[in-house]
Amino acid sequence: APAVLAQAPIQMRMQTSWPAANIWQQFAQNYADRVEAMSGGRISVDVLPAGAIVGAFQVMDACSDGILDAAHSVPPYWYGKSKASSLFGTGPVYGGDAINLLAWFNEGGGDELYRELTQDILGLNVVGRLGYPMPLQPFGWFKGEVNTVADLQGFRYRTVGLAADLLQKMGMSVAQLPGGEIVPAMERGVIDAFEFNNPTSDRQFGAQDVAKNYYLGSYHQATETIEYIFNKDFLDDLDDDLRAIVMHSVEAATLKNIGFALDSYSADLKALVEEDNVILHQTSDEILDAQLQAWTELEAELMAEDPFMKKVLDSQRAWNERTAYYQIMNDGNASTARAYEHVFPGRLNQG
Amino acid sequence: MISYIKFADALSGWFGKAFAWLIILMTAGTSYEVFMRYVLNKPTPWALDVSFIMYGTLFMMGGAYTLSLGGHVRGDFLYRLWKPRTQAWVDLVLYMIFFFPGVTALIFAGWKYAARSWSYAEVSVNSPAGIPIYQFKTIIVAAGILLFIQGIAQVMRCIIAIRNNEWMVAKKDVLETEELLIKQASESKKDDH
Amino acid sequence: MTDPQVALSMLGIFIVLVFLGFPIAFTLMAMGIMFGYYAFYDEGRMWRAFNRLGEDAGLWEQWSLWVQGFFNNRIFDLFVNQTFTVMSNEVLTAIPLFLFMGYIVERANIVDRLFTTLNIAAKGLPGSMGIAALITCALFATATGIVGAVVTLMGLLALPAMLKARYNTSFAAGIICAGGTLGILIPPSIMLIVYAASSGVSIVRLYAAALYPSLVLVGLYLAYIIGRSIIQPSFAPKPTKEEVPDMPVGQLLWMLATSLFPLAFLILAVLGSILFGLATPTEAASIGALGGIILAIAYRAMTFERLRESVYLTVRTTAMVCWLFVGSYTFSSVFSYLGGEHLISEFVMSFNLTPFQFLIMAQLIIFLLGWPLEWSEIIIIFVPIFLPLLPLFGIDPLFFGILVALNLQTSFLTPPMAMSAYYLKGIAPPEVQLTHIFKGVLPYLGMVFIAMAMMYQFPQIVFSLPEAIYGR
Ligand code: NA
Numbered sequence A: 001a002p003a004v005l006a007q008a009p010i011q012m013r014m015q016t017s018w019p020a021a022n023i024w025q026q027f028a029q030n031y032a033d034r035v036e037a038m039s040g041g042r043i044s045v046d047v048l049p050a051g052a053i054v055g056a057f058q059v060m061d062a063c064s065d066g067i068l069d070a071a072h073s074v075p076p077y078w079y080g081k082s083k084a085s086s087l088f089g090t091g092p093v094y095g096g097d098a099i100n101l102l103a104w105f106n107e108g109g110g111d112e113l114y115r116e117l118t119q120d121i122l123g124l125n126v127v128g129r130l131g132y133p134m135p136l137q138p139f140g141w142f143k144g145e146v147n148t149v150a151d152l153q154g155f156r157y158r159t160v161g162l163a164a165d166l167l168q169k170m171g172m173s174v175a176q177l178p179g180g181e182i183v184p185a186m187e188r189g190v191i192d193a194f195e196f197n198n199p200t201s202d203r204q205f206g207a208q209d210v211a212k213n214y215y216l217g218s219y220h221q222a223t224e225t226i227e228y229i230f231n232k233d234f235l236d237d238l239d240d241d242l243r244a245i246v247m248h249s250v251e252a253a254t255l256k257n258i259g260f261a262l263d264s265y266s267a268d269l270k271a272l273v274e275e276d277n278v279i280l281h282q283t284s285d286e287i288l289d290a291q292l293q294a295w296t297e298l299e300a301e302l303m304a305e306d307p308f309m310k311k312v313l314d315s316q317r318a319w320n321e322r323t324a325y326y327q328i329m330n331d332g333n334a335s336t337a338r339a340y341e342h343v344f345p346g347r348l349n350q351g
Numbered sequence B: 001m002i003s004y005i006k007f008a009d010a011l012s013g014w015f016g017k018a019f020a021w022l023i024i025l026m027t028a029g030t031s032y033e034v035f036m037r038y039v040l041n042k043p044t045p046w047a048l049d050v051s052f053i054m055y056g057t058l059f060m061m062g063g064a065y066t067l068s069l070g071g072h073v074r075g076d077f078l079y080r081l082w083k084p085r086t087q088a089w090v091d092l093v094l095y096m097i098f099f100f101p102g103v104t105a106l107i108f109a110g111w112k113y114a115a116r117s118w119s120y121a122e123v124s125v126n127s128p129a130g131i132p133i134y135q136f137k138t139i140i141v142a143a144g145i146l147l148f149i150q151g152i153a154q155v156m157r158c159i160i161a162i163r164n165n166e167w168m169v170a171k172k173d174v175l176e177t178e179e180l181l182i183k184q185a186s187e188s189k190k191d192d193h
Numbered sequence C: 001m002t003d004p005q006v007a008l009s010m011l012g013i014f015i016v017l018v019f020l021g022f023p024i025a026f027t028l029m030a031m032g033i034m035f036g037y038y039a040f041y042d043e044g045r046m047w048r049a050f051n052r053l054g055e056d057a058g059l060w061e062q063w064s065l066w067v068q069g070f071f072n073n074r075i076f077d078l079f080v081n082q083t084f085t086v087m088s089n090e091v092l093t094a095i096p097l098f099l100f101m102g103y104i105v106e107r108a109n110i111v112d113r114l115f116t117t118l119n120i121a122a123k124g125l126p127g128s129m130g131i132a133a134l135i136t137c138a139l140f141a142t143a144t145g146i147v148g149a150v151v152t153l154m155g156l157l158a159l160p161a162m163l164k165a166r167y168n169t170s171f172a173a174g175i176i177c178a179g180g181t182l183g184i185l186i187p188p189s190i191m192l193i194v195y196a197a198s199s200g201v202s203i204v205r206l207y208a209a210a211l212y213p214s215l216v217l218v219g220l221y222l223a224y225i226i227g228r229s230i231i232q233p234s235f236a237p238k239p240t241k242e243e244v245p246d247m248p249v250g251q252l253l254w255m256l257a258t259s260l261f262p263l264a265f266l267i268l269a270v271l272g273s274i275l276f277g278l279a280t281p282t283e284a285a286s287i288g289a290l291g292g293i294i295l296a297i298a299y300r301a302m303t304f305e306r307l308r309e310s311v312y313l314t315v316r317t318t319a320m321v322c323w324l325f326v327g328s329y330t331f332s333s334v335f336s337y338l339g340g341e342h343l344i345s346e347f348v349m350s351f352n353l354t355p356f357q358f359l360i361m362a363q364l365i366i367f368l369l370g371w372p373l374e375w376s377e378i379i380i381i382f383v384p385i386f387l388p389l390l391p392l393f394g395i396d397p398l399f400f401g402i403l404v405a406l407n408l409q410t411s412f413l414t415p416p417m418a419m420s421a422y423y424l425k426g427i428a429p430p431e432v433q434l435t436h437i438f439k440g441v442l443p444y445l446g447m448v449f450i451a452m453a454m455m456y457q458f459p460q461i462v463f464s465l466p467e468a469i470y471g472r
């Protein structure tokens, strides 16, 4: 709006891709609080839920046009513009976790590839950063049991990004929907099974009301992170110190949210079982192996299809070969599960 | 002026009615999906995308046709009591300040939006089927252009109504059942006298 | 003026403008763009290129960059973005299909069969013709969802029959107006789809929630017809043998099997598959449309001409409803960008209302809006203003939606825009005056309020079915 006084704070309108009641809305608020505190109130961040100004899948367009100054989302949500978007989170599994992916983005050249894709290839007027690294995502919610690949045939399943291509390869028909539309779509019969992300978000959506079998452990989205999108002009117009605050707050909020999420996700997993009578399952070896195999096929197709995707995948492959090797070798047999089992014997085998 | 109005009515009508037939495709396509999904357990990957693309195209391209027939809903409980000349004056002013800015924005901003989509051959994000949507986004521009052309005709209608104190009404090819029945009833009443 | 105050004046000016009678979709669009231009006005960003021009820039270059700057307001992008959001709204895809189904069924020559059969079937009951008329209206309205067609078709068929049987004019007219309006309430109704798209409440839960309230309302209407016929037999004399012939049971059953059951089956198939998650509303609507075509063929009522009519009417009505959404999505984006919702919340909260008082106030406002306006405008434009307030008062938007749907029954019946009454007047014999019609309609307004009060007193009428099916 016009007539901004010299002392008035700079308004930063940040819309998320989440409904107001989702824990990730609080993730975004944690970011906003840091920006406001560090800028001494020179920037005021208005955190809006999905749909307040534009739809969940429209935030990339909206940031590019400057309708929004910033967005809190995930890269697969603009996968219609380029499948390569999904490689910044939901892509082939090379053995590293999401923290490893975040490291690749910050230290391994991922940010430059992201810039090339958004600015040079797609011509979008945005700057993007990756934030909160997500734990491995559960295979999700089914009305009945699914143990084999054959059991998956004919399901209309909700996931996003290249995970959709992956599961289509495995015989599912896939619909991509924003998080807030999943449970209504399940009730409407648009989909028969779905995953979103984590016990807290899933429980907030009411997943436990529409399906009782929750499958943990999956390779369909092993390494996603939260994506921060900024309108480039908005960033350029900021004073240097404010720009640094806006960018570094992504890092600060990420660390905050790792703890915040762990606390909340674990409590909700417990509540899903104890209060909502959800049955936990581990995704079967057959399905996991089929996922890895399908990723390999998909990776080959993507590399053949698009030189840019090949560039990204080569970079990720090389990065993981070294870094994931280190992570895995370093832990060796001293797995966290072994220690847990020692302290809480048998606990891991109870639902 | 009259010939332009007739031209615009015909143009809007042609496009509106041509795209109206999408409803048959939509019925058939969705019914096919029902069969594939519930009978054969093989849902198509494209049904969701195709159904919203058809729905969106249908109503967008029908906008000008509906306008030509005065079918867009009005809060007309006062309006309909006025004489045509007053109605026309009000409409004329409001077309100028309300209608054209919006419709022009639809064309130009729609162009920018669609052009960007064409530049990276955008596909629907809703499924991995890769259904293109750049042509669908172009519908925004097409609908805007049709509305613009029809809007000029509506302005001319206002001018004629200001002159003659009588509206030049578009010829309706199809009447709603109630319109038809009411028309028949009023005609038979006239015949009685 | 602060931004939220600007948002409020945007709303105020809009309400005034609605009364000028310009097509509302375009009024909303224009208001959204104008106030959006203000909301997104940013001199630095809009004229960035212009401001960077050197001293030596030519006049043409200055002029063209200035104009570009003028149009470089982000509202235009928002507008297109919101238009696309409406175009790709998956819930709204069911609307053209349900309309198409309605227009096909409307042309299937089904009303006379149904009314004649029910007339004979109900013969023993007090007010039998009224009962037959109401049930015909309710069934037909449910299948078509189109108010005007039901009221006029029944007005031509049942009204003369009742008048001939010496029914009280007002009494007979009231039945048809109230019965014909039921189609917007009884699922699968389009009004509930529109409410779902406006509120984000699941459409199938709305359908489930609306089912018992619809039955309650139909039950109240029937109770009124029977009760009034018993108390004032002169209102609804028993029909003579010439008016309604006697019929052997076998033949009656055959007539029911060929008139009532196919339509009832179509409705149940569509509704049942939606409620039990067998098909999405869009899928069920397409099957309904296909079923309607088959029904029309079976009744030898399907011609290419009728198909063509249905197709064209579908595009017109769909465009009418969905362009309203195009306007309102843009309008409400700007309204919320300016922070108008917060101000309304604060304003309403400052009265310290109890949830009950708030509910009464909201429903009263919607009832009053129903005098001059129709349901589509009210649900797409005005109901969203109340929605953000619901959580503050702990009111379930599902429950609120059902109350609104009941309430809006009255919008067709209250002057100055009492569309049902006008449709009926349009085809009724000249001796039927508007005052007769309004007098006949009045008791049904009371019935709607009684139904709403029952929902409030016994919310289980609303919640029990969705909870049973969807588990919460
Ligand atoms: Na996910």
Ligand code: NA
Residues within 6 Å of the ligand: C370, C371, C372, C373, C410, C411, C412, C413, C414, C415, C416, C417, C418, C419
């Ligand atoms: Na009214």
